Amino acid sequence: MKYEADLIKTIKASPAMAISMKARAMTAAGTDVVDLSVGEPDFSTPPHIVDAAIAAMRRGETHYTAADGTAELKDAVIEKFRRENGLDFARNQISAGNGAKQIIFNALMATLEPGDEVVVPTPYWVSYTDMVMLLGGTFKLLPCTYEEGYKLTPEKLDAALSERTRWLLLNAPNNPSGASYTRAEMRALGDVIARYPNLLVLSDEIYEQITYGADPFCSFLSACPELRERVVIVNGVSKAYAMTGWRIGFAAGPADLISAVAKIQSQSTSNPCSISQAAAVAALTGPQDFVQEALAEYRARRDLVLDGLQSIPGLRLRAPDGAFYVFPECGALIDPGSGSERAVEDDAQLASYLLHEAHVAVVPGAAFGSQPCLRLSFATSRDNLEKAVDRIGRALARLA
Numbered sequence: 001m002k003y004e005a006d007l008i009k010t011i012k013a014s015p016a017m018a019i020s021m022k023a024r025a026m027t028a029a030g031t032d033v034v035d036l037s038v039g040e041p042d043f044s045t046p047p048h049i050v051d052a053a054i055a056a057m058r059r060g061e062t063h064y065t066a067a068d069g070t071a072e073l074k075d076a077v078i079e080k081f082r083r084e085n086g087l088d089f090a091r092n093q094i095s096a097g098n099g100a101k102q103i104i105f106n107a108l109m110a111t112l113e114p115g116d117e118v119v120v121p122t123p124y125w126v127s128y129t130d131m132v133m134l135l136g137g138t139f140k141l142l143p144c145t146y147e148e149g150y151k152l153t154p155e156k157l158d159a160a161l162s163e164r165t166r167w168l169l170l171n172a173p174n175n176p177s178g179a180s181y182t183r184a185e186m187r188a189l190g191d192v193i194a195r196y197p198n199l200l201v202l203s204d205e206i207y208e209q210i211t212y213g214a215d216p217f218c219s220f221l222s223a224c225p226e227l228r229e230r231v232v233i234v235n236g237v238s239k240a241y242a243m244t245g246w247r248i249g250f251a252a253g254p255a256d257l258i259s260a261v262a263k264i265q266s267q268s269t270s271n272p273c274s275i276s277q278a279a280a281v282a283a284l285t286g287p288q289d290f291v292q293e294a295l296a297e298y299r300a301r302r303d304l305v306l307d308g309l310q311s312i313p314g315l316r317l318r319a320p321d322g323a324f325y326v327f328p329e330c331g332a333l334i335d336p337g338s339g340s341e342r343a344v345e346d347d348a349q350l351a352s353y354l355l356h357e358a359h360v361a362v363v364p365g366a367a368f369g370s371q372p373c374l375r376l377s378f379a380t381s382r383d384n385l386e387k388a389v390d391r392i393g394r395a396l397a398r399l400a
């Protein structure tokens, strides 16, 4: 019996999830593993948000809502874009879904014809390319290197685009590199995009609130307002408010595209959880102290990890502008074909070595289309991070 369609065989389950599952299994078997593979805040959702969810249940908000979100949630999202990004949207330009992930999937599904090309700068968030394949599109990777700060340049973008390109997927602050663009850098990309009138831009801004750089966060659309009819901004509450399990993401974009997204949602999952929507309203409209407190803690953890890893021979590091990952380049530790017993052939083997020898779970750069690198999440306690850095240093010294 064939249980999997040919198309599904071409995609893989999330590599970060797979590594995290392995780490959990080792922990369950009694090994003390430090898991730096997961991409979610370790903080609890703030109490006022949890209280809002409980109050919504008590009020009886436990039924279907509009497929693409309640009016209250859309208004809270509109207000967020106005307050934080200086952008104005109407309700018919906003859609809420089961996480940013579903919104991205639906936006691609709403627009891609078979064979349409999607341009994806690397390193990229693991799901982009698999989503494109699942939807019958093709993707073109644009490698952005350590030397380039993992940022797309206007020249590289111009050389990659053609009349066939349907989407450019931008993500800043980036998972996994942490790279962000200044307003001027975005404008320069926007000038190129303006010359390709069939091109849509998806700006994944899910890490907006976790920004460390001297430059404040800039939404792609506030840098390039003239592209408004071709830009979809994706954001959500998962990362900013430690709400990954609640599954609320949202998008703002052209009304016709947003309405196509809602149509897909109405025939697939229907509305995101009504209770989570009420919680997301509280997150977006309530006190924002948590966001600042979490940011201060992430910053301290980032500095701790950078300090520790910088002194380990073989790792080249860039300080992330945002998000909660470091993405060291590890080419000096890779020795393909040396034949030595201890030689590591690629970053996947290096990640596996660290899991089994150092008991630290990290994700290889190959998962993000950028190798040889490792992604380490610092969304965990400082104690865990100190332990992980120490173990990584010792294990890598044994490789030398």
Ligand SMILES: Cc1ncc(COP(=O)(O)O)c(C=O)c1O
Pocket: 039, 098, 099, 100, 101, 102, 125, 171, 174, 175, 204, 206, 236, 237, 238, 244, 248, 249
């Ligand atoms: C770059 C990026 N976009 C989107 C998402 C999805 O977020 P959500 O939990 O809202 O689906 C993630 C989650 O890891 C991410 O890293």
